[in-house]
Amino acid sequence: MGKPLEGIKVVELATYVAAPTVCRMMADLGADVVKIEGRGGDAWRMTAMGMTNSPADENPAFDVFNAGKQSICLNLKDPKGKEVFFKLLEQADVLVTNTRHQSLVKLGVDYESIKDRFPRLIYATLTGYGYEGPDCDAPGFDNVAFWSRSGILASLLVDAPGNYPLNTRGAMGDVTSGSILFGGVMTALYQRERTGKGDFVTMSLYNAGIWVSGGCMMMAEKPYSYPFPAPRFGNSNPMNLPYRCADGQWMRCTIFEYERYADKLFAAMGIADDIAALGITDMNSLTALSDRAGPLLERAFATRTAEEWLEKFKVLDIVCGKLNLYADVFEDEQALANEYIQSYHCLNGAERMITTAPVRLGSQGALKVGQPFAPGQHGEEILRALGYSDEDVAGMKTSGALF
Structure with missing residues (x-):
């Protein structure tokens, strides 16, 4: 039996962990995922290598969020690189990105700019704080947006003299946020089967932190006002x-x-x-x-x-x-x-x-992990599948459209 997402094509324009988590899960379920990286690859590659003190070709802390994808290193500021991006979207069912909104607008690839050109595309974004409000354009990592601002980190503190907040670990808020966005993407794909139309799906690290804290937040809400942080033994x-x-x-x-x-x-x-x-x-x-x-x-x-x-x-x-x-x-x-x-x-x-x-899924059993890859490993293969010639590929390398 084939995998449930076979035939679904995904373009990932994302770095670090949260948004790539969505695409790792989709790849495990059979989707074809093309990861667009910049010069030298996703910044998470170097961060992950530092976490395990491992060489570039042995990077499990990167692979855990990226295995099973194909990689192409494109310069979207170059007209030819942007052309390739749009050709990928012509075939894609889903675009997943964590690129900040103002950067997407500058590139001309934000949802409003391309939705009419790709009416069946599911456009999924993962931000720090959402698309509205005073901090909608602020940068965000999970240790601040998910853990700190949501109240989780301060509430985990045991109220005792000399105590201090926990040192959060390893992108847990990112993985939580990405897993939630995965559900949103699946919902939008299901809806498209009924309507034939794509949709704009959003998720933020801050939203995920608030959502997973729902029970505690209701306890803290007035008039209940449960005292967070609490002592080790105290009214619990x-x-x-x-x-x-x-x-x-x-x-x-x-x-x-x-x-x-x-x-x-x-x-x-x-x-x-x-x-x-x-x-x-x-x-x-x-x-x-x-x-x-x-x-x-x-x-x-x-x-x-x-x-x-x-x-x-x-x-x-x-x-x-x-x-x-x-x-x-x-x-x-x-x-x-x-x-x-x-x-x-x-x-x-x-x-x-x-x-x-x-x-x-009972029909699938445990999902098997896909293959790891180097930055841009599949670039030429992807371009040829889009109809570009060897001369075209060489020209892109010379012009800087392809890294």
Whole structure:
């Protein structure tokens, strides 16, 4: 059986992570994706190499958001380069970009400028802060637009003397935003099947941060005004917090149904009498006395190793787990069994593990990761498929239209 997006053609005019995530997912599902890079390639290539201290031909932190695409290095400021771009769009179903709006306007490739020329095109953009408002043209990365401005980062802070905000990691807001935009693109493609018309699909890092924070934002809204950031134990359910075990490993349980699980948890931890002595009988009283109950749990967790607690809690059907490090996931049987990570080969032949798109279709099984590529690796092949001759290609290289 073929892949569900076979025959769909995508042009990616994007750098870094968020917008390329959309196209990586589409490529895994069978779409033909042409990535347009500038001179030297996507800036994320160098950033990613620095993250892993790896050579250019072994760049898994780049491949994880780009594998399976074709690359051409074009100069869109050159008339011939722009001509190639438009020829690609003539065949394309989707354009995905994170280029700032004012730059798109200067190039004459913003949505309003080209929508009539390409009426069936799905034009998808990913911005920092959206298309309206005072910061619509501001630059944005996920650590500021997604994590900081949305309230996520400050709210994760434990309110304690000498504490400081978390150091966010590895483009998580970008991947979240790109995954949401992927859904928007799929919706627009489905709508086009009914109407025959393309559409303009937008998503921003800031919007994604607000969306994933919906529950917490409703708690913080007046008149509820939940106090973020909160102390470790303070007006919250202490059964949902991380605790350090005897072996130094942190672990966490999650219990929302007090009547079903709490008594079993307290008995297993040997603190049932202490909890009862505090007058705790339900979730409301537990939350109100969390500053008293929390330290009891903290001391109890410290008496056994994480593995010992996991064995006890799993028998009781209590949701629990260790706080893994990223390196632990590569050896996690659950991740391997579901192919959440797969083996692949870098350009230099080195075998590495790579994360897979979080989409599972029963007809497809786990999606296979595509091939990595060098900047502009497929440029001449793409141009010939568009009808350009060898002489045309040579001329573009000379003029600077093709890098």
